[in-house]
Amino acid sequence: MQPPPVATANQAMPSGKMASLTGVPLAWKPAPGDLPRQFASREALDDALASLFPEADAGLSPVRGGRAAAEAQLARIQPARYGKSRNFLDGAITRLSPYIRHGVLTLAEVRDAVFVRTRERASSEKLINELGWRDYWQRLWRQLGDGIWADCEPLKTGHGPERYAAALPADLGAGRTGLACMDGFIAELYATGWLHNHARLWLAAYLVHWRRIRWQVGAAWFLRHLLDGDPASNNLSWQWVASSFSHKPYIFNRANLERYSGGRYCASCALAAAGCPFEASYEELQARLFPAASV
Amino acid sequence: MNSPILWIHGEALGPANPALQAFPGRPAVFVFDETLLSGPGSRPVSRKRIAFLYECLLELPVTLRRGDVAAEVLAFARRHGADGVVTSAAVDPRWARLRAAIAAQLPVQVLEPEPFVCLGEPADLRRFSRYWRLAEPLVWAGFSRFSS
Numbered sequence: 001m002q003p004p005p006v007a008t009a010n011q012a013m014p015s016g017k018m019a020s021l022t023g024v025p026l027a028w029k030p031a032p033g034d035l036p037r038q039f040a041s042r043e044a045l046d047d048a049l050a051s052l053f054p055e056a057d058a059g060l061s062p063v064r065g066g067r068a069a070a071e072a073q074l075a076r077i078q079p080a081r082y083g084k085s086r087n088f089l090d091g092a093i094t095r096l097s098p099y100i101r102h103g104v105l106t107l108a109e110v111r112d113a114v115f116v117r118t119r120e121r122a123s124s125e126k127l128i129n130e131l132g133w134r135d136y137w138q139r140l141w142r143q144l145g146d147g148i149w150a151d152c153e154p155l156k157t158g159h160g161p162e163r164y165a166a167a168l169p170a171d172l173g174a175g176r177t178g179l180a181c182m183d184g185f186i187a188e189l190y191a192t193g194w195l196h197n198h199a200r201l202w203l204a205a206y207l208v209h210w211r212r213i214r215w216q217v218g219a220a221w222f223l224r225h226l227l228d229g230d231p232a233s234n235n236l237s238w239q240w241v242a243s244s245f246s247h248k249p250y251i252f253n254r255a256n257l258e259r260y261s262g263g264r265y266c267a268s269c270a271l272a273a274a275g276c277p278f279e280a281s282y283e284e285l286q287a288r289l290f291p292a293a294s295v
Numbered sequence: 296m297n298s299p300i301l302w303i304h305g306e307a308l309g310p311a312n313p314a315l316q317a318f319p320g321r322p323a324v325f326v327f328d329e330t331l332l333s334g335p336g337s338r339p340v341s342r343k344r345i346a347f348l349y350e351c352l353l354e355l356p357v358t359l360r361r362g363d364v365a366a367e368v369l370a371f372a373r374r375h376g377a378d379g380v381v382t383s384a385a386v387d388p389r390w391a392r393l394r395a396a397i398a399a400q401l402p403v404q405v406l407e408p409e410p411f412v413c414l415g416e417p418a419d420l421r422r423f424s425r426y427w428r429l430a431e432p433l434v435w436a437g438f439s440r441f442s443s
Contacts, residue, residue, distance in 0.1 A: 021350070021353060022353070023352075023353035023354075024353070024354060024355065024356050025356075026322075026356055026357075026358060027320055027322075027356070028322045028358075028375065030358070031358075031371075031374055033360060034358055034359060034360065035327075035359035035360060035361060036359075037353060037359065045346060045349065045350075046342070046346065049342050049345055049346055049349065050342070052361070053327075053332065053339075053342060053345050055332075055333075055339045056332070056339050056340060056341055056342040056345055057339070057341040057342060057343075058342055059341070059342055059343060060342065060343060060346045061343040061346065061347060063347065064347075064350055065308075065346070065347040065348060065349065065350030065351040065352075066350045066351050066353065066354045067309055067310060067351070067354050068354065069350075070309070098347060099309075102305055102306065102307075102308045102309075102347075102348065102351055103305075103306045103307035103308050103309050103311070103312065103408070104308050104309040104351050105309060105311075106309065106311045106408060106409055106411075107411035108311075108408075108409040108410065108411055109311060111411060111434065111437070112437075112441070115437065115438050115440070115441040115442070116441055118438065118441070118442070119442075121435065121438060128431075128434060128435070129427070129431075131411065131434075132411075132412075132423075132426075132427055132430055132431065132434065133423060134411075135411040135412065135430070136420070136423050136426045136427070136430075138386050139418065139420055139426070140420050141386050141387075141388075142386050143420060145388040146388055190341075192343075193341065193343040193344060193347070216336075217336065219335070220334075220335035220336030220338070221336070223334070223335045223340070224334050224335065224336075224338055224339070224340050224341055224344075225341050225343065225344070226344075227343060227344060227347045229344070230387075231335075231387075232386065
């Protein structure tokens with residue numbers, strides 16, 4: 001079967017700044033109230049969206065939507081390097097999640113693209129495993145429905161649900177916590193609509209365990225901004241961090257963050273020399289954050 | 296169904312969309328869902344997300360609307376004299392409610408996208424490890440098509 005046509009106006013111009021954005025032509029007549037499909041440039045799209053959706057926070061991501069962009073990203077995957085480096089912020093990650101989330105690429109297509117690039121199964125097992133996580137979250141969402149916003153299990157932190165704040169504090173919302181790492185992640189979330197998985201886990205753990213805010217607050221915050229945001233992967237990962245979908249709360253310490261971020265945040269952090277809330281052993285953090293926990 | 300319209304939703308914005316594949320050239324519509332735009336936690340979704348969807352949609356032959364999804368899909372169907380609506384299965388529970396609202400007035404045909412893996416039996420989803428014990432060998436069974 002012939003797939004539908006794909007617009008190619010911008011493929012030759014990666015920056016896209018001067019290229020027009022022309023939707024594929026429609027074989028039927030327009031009607032009053034149809035949204036526009038022709039824009040002189042990406043900036044013109046931004047301007048049009050500002051008037052069509054005035055309530056939405058401003059700004060476009062440098063990450064472009066569409067099949068052409070998705071295929072270009074898919075051509076760059078390196079399954080073996082991904083398996084070895086994916087936990088590092090500068091690792092060989094795929095950045096395919098926004099395209100997978102919206103079905104621009106199906107998981108089956110990505111799976112087959114991985115197979116094509118695989119000589120030995122072992123070198124691609126980690127990437128296939130991560131695709132499996134996506135499939136798993138989707139299956140759970142089908143099972144849980146709107147229950148995905150409720151705790152799957154009781155928290156294992158020793159704190160009752162009422163001990164967690166129900167609103168996002170202003171310093172977090174503004175990306176001005178004073179912690180170079182967290183403020184950096186928030187700035188990147190706002191500017192690009194995308195974060196490395198490890199950065200998501202660190203920011204989520206900070207919000208839920210250090211600041212003691214309900215995971216639902218953080219999950220909703222992420223969903224407003226993440227290009228790949230869907231309640232399945234997002235909410236269930238927040239629950240995994242919070243411990244309502246795992247055996248224990250996820251925490252990290254400075255050594256872990258510094259290692260996998262290449263030290264890029266600590267180097268410029270005002271709290272690097274003294275006052276870093278993550279500068280401790282896991283045992284110390286466990287005792288400090290969860291003094292009443294039974295484990 | 297002889298002259299359906301296609302309802303495209305945010306889980307299938309690629310050429311693998313089974314409705315687009317099964318009915319190439321039929322009028323298709325995507326509706327920016329007023330309820331989803333208002334966002335989780337009563338704060339609207341960011342323009343970044345809308346723009347990303349918009350760029351995906353410009354590459355598909357689809358009319359773009361904004362508003363109440365079921366009402367807009369039905370109005371689009373009326374404008375095109377359609378005798379039904381074809382769409383692809385989605386996971387979001389909101390989609391099932393919209394489908395039901397549309398189906399109250401017009402027949403709706405739901406096509407399944409190609410799955411990542413067919414498990415063949417109900418999976419134990421309490422932890423990933425249990426799911427993956429069942430799924431992993433089935434996923435890798437397909438690798439033989441590529442490795443010979």
